[in-house]
Amino acid sequence: MLSIKSALAKPFAKRAYKRIKKWAEKPIETQEKVFQELISKAAATSFGKDHDFISINNHSDFVKRVPVRDYEALRSYVEKAVSGEENVLWTGKPIYFAKTSGTTSGSKYIPITKESMPTHVEAARNAILMYIHETGNAKFVDGKMIFLQGSPILKEQNGIQLGRLSGIVAHYVPKYLQKNRLPSWETNCIEDWETKVDAIVEETLPENMTVISGIPSWVQMYFEKLQQKTGKKVGDIFKNFNLFIFGGVNYEPYRAKFENLIGRKVDSIELYPASEGFFAFQDKQNEKGMLLQLNSGIFYEFIKADDFFNDNPKRITIADVEIGVNYVMIISTNAGLWAYNIGDTVEFTSTNPYRVIVSGRIKHFISAFGEHVIGKEVEQAMKEATLNTAVRVSEFTVAPQINPTEGLPYHEWFVEFENEPENLSALAKNIDQSLQKQNSYYFDLIEGKVLQPLKITKVKKDGFQEYMKSVGKLGGQNKIPRLSNDRKIAKHFSTD
Template sequence: MLNFLKKQAALLWAKKHVRKARVSGNNAPQDQEMLLLDLVRKAEKTLFGRERDFENIHSVKDFQKKVAVSDYEDLKPYIERMKKGQANIIWPGIPEYFAKTSGTTSGSKYIPISHEGMPFQVAGAQSALFHYIAQKNNADFVGGKMIFLQGSPELEDLYGVKTGRLSGIVAHHIPGYLQKNRLPSWKTNTIEDWETKVDQIILETEHENMTLISGIPPWLIMYFEKLTEKHGKKIKQIFPNLQLIVTGGVNYEPYREKMEDLLGGMVDIIQTFPASEGFFAFQDDYTREGLLLLTNHGIFYEFIPLEEYGKPGASRLTLKDIELNKDYAMILTTNSGLWAYSIGDVIRFISKDPYRILVSGRTKHYTSAFGEHVIAFEAEEAIKATLQKFPAQITEFHLAPQVNPEEGLPYHEWLIEFEKKPENPEAFRHELDLQMRQRNTYYDDLISGNILQPLRISYLQKNAFQDYAKSQGKLGGQNKIPRLANDRKIADLLEVYKL
């Protein structure tokens, strides 16, 4: 009876929430501008606000004139002052938290999360679930157990500011109605070694009625593989009531085929787009592509056309200016004090009503040793299209340029860990190259002009990417290996795993 009441309550909440969200999204461009000015007014007396003359900012154009686009290195001097306990630096008071990231580009980063910003981190995930429940008209999963594969919830104290991984911070804010159903235990979540942690999670979950599982795809796969090896069964046989997987952090599509194979049955998937800097978007319709951009969650967005990014005088567009199917670097101004901050993600809009996006890559993760500027979205779509034509299955890949081969022309090297290798490797390679040429005209020109030879594939041994991550101290949690690089730093380290 209790479970029935929980499900009915969840359905009512979900439908009410979705109706309210639709209304609030109707005037997104105008509301975004009002939000920016509200953030500026609140931060006028901060050190950053005084330096940038916030008192005389009365429009988006004023803001763009006075506040340059920045990244973490630009913000770091302010962060260092905040880490020493100084208040009113980039946002009133001191942060409620610092989210410590692995920092693939700038070392460890300390991203401030304010008292005002923290609720939106949780609200984004809640909204994703409410949209799913309302659309599905089914809340059965709330009656079962739920796994959140995440970082340790243990937090350090840094001059009065609690500091840790974002997922560990969020663990302190999971609503009470989910806490009783939540696994793994607090003790298990604090285990630092990822392999030990996953083994313990299996012990705690393998005989439970699991209905929802959340985590980034590579680590969900690791958990599922260990379960299937132990029990000799597919995941849906182990967890017959598993209804929903919530994932984020990386594009799900390249993992879809392997996940479906491990699952062995129908499970709904919701993709999300969270980061330490904010919760940006989620899949509001689990049956189709695209993530709903959250335009009323304390974040003002600007968008720089990717071809202009990093150049003097680059255009800074707002929602009213964007075009569909074009790649933009996403720039944030947040209610935690990040001002015109380049998060490093590249997105493209696929809808304006409502504003839906795809995450198409990273500004610093691309391959352009020869001017081709291949981004992750192009590579992921090419591999997806190729896999649809061949009975093969991949675990992970990394693309890097080979500028100085021992013989012949330079080329793109794809280092791929296959779960199931293609029966005809040469045909697979040819098709992948063709798919890349169709998606990137610059790459096509380089092949046609005999400047590059067609791509080559290097086959990696099983668990190569897990073993590499472990060797670099980046196994588990929110750690992600870049799929594209403009150098051979990762490719050279993967050499030892080649077959």
Template sequence: MKIKSVLAKPFAGFIYKSIQKNKLTALADQEQILKQLLKTGRITEYGKEHRFEQVNSYEEFKQASPIRDYEQMRPWIDKIVEGKHNVLWKGVPMYFAKTSGTTSGVKYIPITKESVGNHFGTARNAALCYAAETGNTRFFDGKLIFLSGSPELERVGGIPTGRLSGISNHLIPKYLRTNQLPSYETNCIEDWETKLGKIVDETINQNMTLISGIPPWMQMYFDELIRRTGKKVGDIFPNFNVMIQGGVNFEPYKAKIFESIGRKVDTIEVFPASEGFFAFQDSQQAEGLLLNTNDGIFFEFVPAAEIHSENPTRLSLKDVKVGENYALIINSNAGLWSYNIGDTVKFVSTDPYRLVVTGRIKHYISAFGEHVIGEEVEQSLLQAATEEHIHITEFTVAPMIQQGEGKSYHEWFIEFEHMPGNLESFASKLNENLRERNIYYDDLITGNILQPLKITPVKKNGFIDYMKSIGKLGGQNKVPRLSNDRKIADELMKWAEN
């Protein structure tokens, strides 16, 4: 055993005990964080406009600061870009995390001196909790790969700006730098296919012990390793035993990824975003991700069905219920106030507070009032695929609206690792699974308003080619699971199986 794995054990134990204590004080910690945020917020332009000096409770805060998305927060962000200080938080941000918006184009999310530790510290805590619970610290002695965006930063309003994964690359401590792959130069390559080839070049003969990234990236990396060597990833890297993943639901990718590895490895799921690191898997035994209740973020929760209402119900952590679908709202020491991040979550436990990510607010199908969400389609497909022993590479769903009663349907674009023996039978099972999970969809099928769903198989690498065609291959870009229109579906027809 080498020195890093030896030193990691007591540190992991210390962090693990600290997190166990935080579980017991989650509500008190949240209350204290709101007070601290408001104390700093009172000196900012936003705080003065919203009369934070008169706010002394959560109920008063809800009245003072309305829920906003990025477009509605943009006037304050623009002032920071123009060089103004004390706009949303004291001073100016340490970084801008650059993300792609929908209507807003490029979005600039502030990361402050106070909030920067949340991003790296939570990722570290996830790994250390795993180490403390399992006793496995061996992965600290090998090479660790972080599949990230380019760490090269530009300046916007004088503030270093780049993708969050690229910024995070700058935050990796010195004691892990010697373990980190790929090289800085390779990480700076913008073209994903070129970058992927270089990553394989640099890692294929190394002692890889931990691999981290979003599942579609990791699968592309694994596919290239297998293509080059003809071996399973677990044989190429015999000491590879831990995988950290997040960004999308892992379950639809899980079977194929483990098949590519050729054996089981431990996985650690995380819930990061440009706006903050919200939750992480703290246990290999318990369901869900532990909410990060003591790290500069005050969380609010809105019943998902109310998020577009003029006056939605706003709940603090003490009032959430297990099994309810909530839109996640954050207030943070990055200067984000009553900010709707666009994700929906569902608590699986309130002692401690563990949740799962159920989808995106804007990703749903409700062309006929069915309001099908991401969690429902993912679970329906996973159940059918598991029963049929079929591996799914990627998928998305869109409505097909046609004139005449009983002619419209949901169209599923699925890239199979191997086609089902009977596609119609597979589609029928999938349809029944969705009917069981969504009563409105079931009513529309029963009432002959919708036909049962139809599957359009997509050619091998069709989704990769589609993402390449729109300039979004690699990075943090992901194919939406659901669309309420045909924009993605019509483009994917170019890669449909004949």
């Protein structure tokens, strides 16, 4: 029998579906409206005056006046806003700064405004409502839900709250879900990640968990601790657990491991949230890609990844994107980020409606020899090579070996196995063949005897967790880069 809450969820989901369908069916007009609103609202800000927003009427005007910037290039404006100055990047003051630990810039302070905050919350809610509308499954709203996230404790600076995005969002859980939500506030505030996960295990074990959510690598740690404590599969501990919500990384490399830990298949919803905005969510269970949020105060531009480092690469809008091309995503938002490069690369899987997959990071690629290998390609190669085998991989990262002790240079794959292959060389060969098939540059370098085929270096159990702990990035929103163009991470695992 359906409870009142789950019965009400269905008409609520239908309304959300109709609202989303309305703008998804008019994508170009929707983005044009967002663009015009952003430019007119920010015309009187410091940034708007410096870039002559009052003269911007269309996208080509915008391209002429506003160059693409990363955080470092925008830092001088952000620092003025952090110091409490008003009307810098957006009208008034931000209500939060999401503090992130950048790999190249030290700490970053990403502004969140009263206009942008609701879009983070609505997108997460709409992802669940679209799932209910499509599947008719609403029973899970009666059970307990967990989101593995950063501490919700915020600090104040110049009248603005600072914290991690997941901690900020924790303050916006709707009232009707408060009683269903775990972990407790006290447990959520524990800073040490391992201590926190142990406390979460204790809190959740006796509960009727129906939804579990978080970055896959950290949910995996939680699942493993549950299994160690009980000797049971997660699906046997939580009989009604049927929905896994995740974001931040590609789930495919974790899928086989998760199904083994859970003991059965569960539905999943993929999200694409970031401190800079909530960009996309999976709107269909059987369609590849996530629905790009075109009506959320974010205007999108795209630059072909292959052209990104050229002088003056072409910036296009969604009207001109093509399916299957690797693009750097550039955003302008109602939080005051303008032509901002968040560092992610995406590919469109559909343009009716517009759906994307995250293909990697523009900085996280290997092109030490001109091969342009991206995250999506190495993940696909690992997936193909382990398909229909007993091999299970916990985590991996790839780096170039430019100066080997003997022979040609190669790509070195550092792999932590859950189930090891009987023949490591055969697995390496299969991965390499898949990579050559996907990437013509890599194929040419192998054929031309510039590179030798890749080699696998085994990483001991929990080696990646130990590495993340050693660099102060265990837990929260932190994740292992899939690729590096240098050997900074490799040196932690390398035997040379």
